[in-house]
Amino acid sequence: MKIFEKRPHGNGHMYVYLFGIKIMSYKPEQFINGENNVVDIPKNAAFKIQIVGNNNKIIMAPTTYNPHANIKIGTGGATHNCEIKIGKNLHVGSMEFVTPIQEDGMKIEIGDDTMFSVGTKILPSDSHAIFDETGRVRNIGKFIKIGSHVWVGANVTICKNTEIADGCMVGTGAVVSGRFTEPNCIIAGNPARVVRRNIKWDVRLPKEFL
Numbered sequence: 001m002k003i004f005e006k007r008p009h010g011n012g013h014m015y016v017y018l019f020g021i022k023i024m025s026y027k028p029e030q031f032i033n034g035e036n037n038v039v040d041i042p043k044n045a046a047f048k049i050q051i052v053g054n055n056n057k058i059i060m061a062p063t064t065y066n067p068h069a070n071i072k073i074g075t076g077g078a079t080h081n082c083e084i085k086i087g088k089n090l091h092v093g094s095m096e097f098v099t100p101i102q103e104d105g106m107k108i109e110i111g112d113d114t115m116f117s118v119g120t121k122i123l124p125s126d127s128h129a130i131f132d133e134t135g136r137v138r139n140i141g142k143f144i145k146i147g148s149h150v151w152v153g154a155n156v157t158i159c160k161n162t163e164i165a166d167g168c169m170v171g172t173g174a175v176v177s178g179r180f181t182e183p184n185c186i187i188a189g190n191p192a193r194v195v196r197r198n199i200k201w202d203v204r205l206p207k208e209f210l
Helices: none
Strands: 004-008 014-018 021-026 030-033 038-040 046-052 057-060 068-073 083-086 095-097 107-110 120-123 143-146 157-159 162-164 186-189 192-196
Touching: 046 057, 157 162
Parallel strands: 030 046, 038 057, 046 068, 057 083, 068 095, 083 107, 095 120, 107 143, 120 157, 143 162
Antiparallel strands: 004 014, 014 021, 186 192
């Protein structure tokens, strides 16, 4: 028996044992429990990553910013073959996976030059199943796709199976669910809908264009 030992647990915690007796637990910044998982992110990305399962990938292109995110895959039960792909120059105030990815094979894609304000919440999976009258499960998460040059405002919630096209803006506090495939729109509200079309946005202050 080892005098002092750390062991990963399926709930995302690291358990610490002394003489075989658990004395404490904690959640490390990066917790990966499984086989053939790949995490490839820039050093300036302040990501807290938790993975429980096999053959999952989190791949992010370089960015000039210092994005903050909390990403969870399978921490409610082992989940496999998922992929998160993030394009270049992601700018994030804070982004949190409120629920972990729980469905095998889920894909999340975020394009280039996309900006998330503070309080961005991602709901890739539901915690409980919903059935229709035939007994078929109706709330399986399969994908989230966010295009390039998308601006997501403060305190926005992005639900499973959502698509946001290139060049769109998402208004503060919006709850976004479904496919928004028309580019260059303003999406706002709960539930979110298109409120304006044919817009463009720039990271510079409005007064610089006066």
